[in-house]
Amino acid sequence: DQQVKQNSPSLSVQEGRISILNCDYTNSMFDYFLWYKKYPAEGPTFLISISSIKDKNEDGRFTVFLNKSAKHLSLHIVPSQPGDSAVYFCAASGMNRDDKIIFGKGTRLHILP
């Protein structure tokens, strides 16, 4: 039973346009949500996070939106750049110290020239 779902395995976006990556979750106990970026043959790197008490968090070109009622979050990248081509993982966790962090299956983003 997938608790964190990324339903789009891949996404292609023109350079300079907006990239929108989506993530859905089923566990209403999740309180923190994170996005990681992964290049081939490297470990994932943290990108941006959001707490369930917020509905938006922005960091430069990256913005994460959280809709708790829909159990949905999205990552917006504006403008998209060639270096953004990577696999993006959505992750979620509860607020307790012992809570596990659960990852989605990832979305591969291709930025087209």
Place this chain on the structure above:
Amino acid sequence: NAGVTQTPKFQVLKTGQSMTLQCAQDMNHEYMSWYRQDPGMGLRLIHYSVGAGITDQGEVPNGYNVSRSTTEDFPLRLLSAAPSQTSVYFCASSYTGQANEQFFGPGTRLTVL
């Protein structure tokens, strides 16, 4: 700081052999975890630890053992390797189990014949 280091980078085992994947971090992080990444499956949590002397199971713990005798080290042991354990293994660490970003190692690519 070296961050999170993993050894070896590559390993080939025969079915039934045992081995230990090493993971170390020099950031004094309490939380450490092991993930495996398989095609189309994303990152799945194997075991995690919220501090020295404390470990717990993740989503896919069968066939793996861990221990956490020091804050810095979190080795993953395969007791009797099986072809189903062919995967890329990532170790990660963070200050706490949630909210804070996890730092990932570069990964170990394991093939079991």
